[in-house]
Amino acid sequence: MKFFKVKTVSETLSIIAEQFHPFRPPIKLPITEACGMVLAEDVISGEQVPHFARSTVDGFAVRAQDTYGASDSLPAFLDITSRIEMGRAAQVLLKEGQAQAIPTGGMLPAGADSVVMIEHVEEIGELLNVYRQVAPGENVIRAGDDVERGELVMSAGHRLRPQDLGVLSAIGRTEVQVFPRPTIGILSTGDEVVPTEKKELAPGEVRDINSVTVGAIARQHGAIVIQGGIVRDDYELFAARARELFDQVDVLILSGGSSVGTRDFTVQVMQSLGEPGVLVHGVATKPGKPTILAKAGDKPVMGLPGHPVSAQIMFQLLAVPLLERLQGVRARQTDVRLSAKLSRNVASAVGRTDYIRVKLEERADGLWAIPVFGKSGLISTLVESEGIAEIPENKEGVLEGETVKVYLIQ
Numbered sequence: 001m002k003f004f005k006v007k008t009v010s011e012t013l014s015i016i017a018e019q020f021h022p023f024r025p026p027i028k029l030p031i032t033e034a035c036g037m038v039l040a041e042d043v044i045s046g047e048q049v050p051h052f053a054r055s056t057v058d059g060f061a062v063r064a065q066d067t068y069g070a071s072d073s074l075p076a077f078l079d080i081t082s083r084i085e086m087g088r089a090a091q092v093l094l095k096e097g098q099a100q101a102i103p104t105g106g107m108l109p110a111g112a113d114s115v116v117m118i119e120h121v122e123e124i125g126e127l128l129n130v131y132r133q134v135a136p137g138e139n140v141i142r143a144g145d146d147v148e149r150g151e152l153v154m155s156a157g158h159r160l161r162p163q164d165l166g167v168l169s170a171i172g173r174t175e176v177q178v179f180p181r182p183t184i185g186i187l188s189t190g191d192e193v194v195p196t197e198k199k200e201l202a203p204g205e206v207r208d209i210n211s212v213t214v215g216a217i218a219r220q221h222g223a224i225v226i227q228g229g230i231v232r233d234d235y236e237l238f239a240a241r242a243r244e245l246f247d248q249v250d251v252l253i254l255s256g257g258s259s260v261g262t263r264d265f266t267v268q269v270m271q272s273l274g275e276p277g278v279l280v281h282g283v284a285t286k287p288g289k290p291t292i293l294a295k296a297g298d299k300p301v302m303g304l305p306g307h308p309v310s311a312q313i314m315f316q317l318l319a320v321p322l323l324e325r326l327q328g329v330r331a332r333q334t335d336v337r338l339s340a341k342l343s344r345n346v347a348s349a350v351g352r353t354d355y356i357r358v359k360l361e362e363r364a365d366g367l368w369a370i371p372v373f374g375k376s377g378l379i380s381t382l383v384e385s386e387g388i389a390e391i392p393e394n395k396e397g398v399l400e401g402e403t404v405k406v407y408l409i410q
């Protein structure tokens with residue numbers, strides 16, 4: 001099988017964005033179980049947060065104008081008319097010349113617009129000497145300062161973080177609609193590939209790396225992983241195992257067997273899973289060119305190159321956006337890559353995007369990316385690396401000191 005018409009990375013990402021959508025209906029989850037899940041609804045607050053004006057300090061609620069000009073030598077004199085209790089309504093109206101004791105978080109009484117801190121007053125019986133002036137609104141959170149009633153607090157497509165759940169709790173939402181986690185199945189191929197557990201390797205055998213790396217990245221990005229194990233280079237067997245796994249999952253990943261060798265059945269297997277079949281056969285990258293993307297029904301199927309570095313980079317580059325897509329994540333507006341200067345010349349070719357493993361080093365003149373060279377069969381080169389620098393498809397190479405974009409590997 002030849003790669004007649006390879007697609008660029010951006011073309012492939014556009015195909016992913018056009019072809020794949022969340023196809024499982026949203027589910028309802030308690031907010032305490034929703035961290036990391038993607039919202040499937042717009043959340044509009046039915047309440048103000050806080051729903052009353054509250055003090056941010058321990059002190060005395062006052063009218064700011066009653067404190068104007070107050071200083072150590074010339075305090076303002078106010079009457080203490082009430083003491084507000086935590087978690088209770090402030091019931092006494094505050095009038096001109098008056099103050100009410102208030103704890104941090106206590107409700108501001110009607111008539112007050114600010115709080116003077118306890119450090120800046122002196123209580124003498126029911127009289128208060130105020131030694132500092134305060135401005136209106138000082139030391140106060142007004143009703144609705146955090147969230148307004150009717151405000152859109154989060155939109156569908158937002159991945160829920162701890163602080164998001166905090167807001168949901170504040171507005172009284174106990175449950176939210178989220179997209180279910182996609183299930184991803186991974187099947188490794190190759191007569192030479194054996195499970196991690198195998199103690200003594202026979203000549204020619206290698207332990208499975210790709211199922212492990214790809215499974216870990218998939219989990220980092222919200223997927224549930226089903227390990228399909230390893231299948232021999234036998235078309236009937238491979239097709240049957242792929243079909244069995246495909247039927248259990250939302251995304252199928254096949255590792256190895258993507259290249260041009262006569263025993264490389266991956267494309268045939270992918271075609272056998274259903275229409276429309278292969279969408280991308282070869283991506284203009286180095287490494288990772290023999291990457292295949294197919295669609296069978298609603299489900300994506302991806303064939304990754306066997307070399308472990310290529311498999312990991314291509315999974316990160318293409319399958320992670322795919323997983324995000326299936327979870328309904330809104331397209332990111334910001335570029336999450338770092339900018340760094342490359343520490344030496346690196347050649348590339350126009351029409352192909354190169355991914356260079358790099359270490360990062362903070363120097364006096366900024367962040368530098370130091371290439372880690374090595375064949376894409378050497379997984380330990382990725383252990384040494386902190387990022388992957390991109391040499392864009394329109395460049396023949398990058399000169400020492402030129403700025404490159406770096407994806408962090410986490």
Ligand SMILES: Nc1nc2c(c(=O)[nH]1)N[C@H]1C(S)=C(S)[C@@H](COP(=O)(O)OP(=O)(O)OC[C@H]3O[C@@H](n4cnc5c(N)ncnc54)[C@H](O)[C@@H]3O)O[C@H]1N2
Nearest residue numbers: 188190207208209210211256257258259304305306307310
């Ligand atoms: N004549 C050509 N040969 C190759 C080309 C080419 O264009 N012309 N492309 C090369 C590139 S680039 C890559 S990448 C590989 C991709 O090959 P396959 O996807 O068919 O993968 P395999 O042949 O099955 O394996 C390649 C290599 O990786 C090892 N491997 C495979 N699976 C695993 C695994 N799960 N864990 C660890 N290591 C794995 C396998 O033993 C091989 O050494 O093709 C090049 N050849």
Ligand code: MOO
Nearest residue numbers: 287288289310376
């Ligand atoms: O593209 Mo292969 O994926 O260079 O190692």
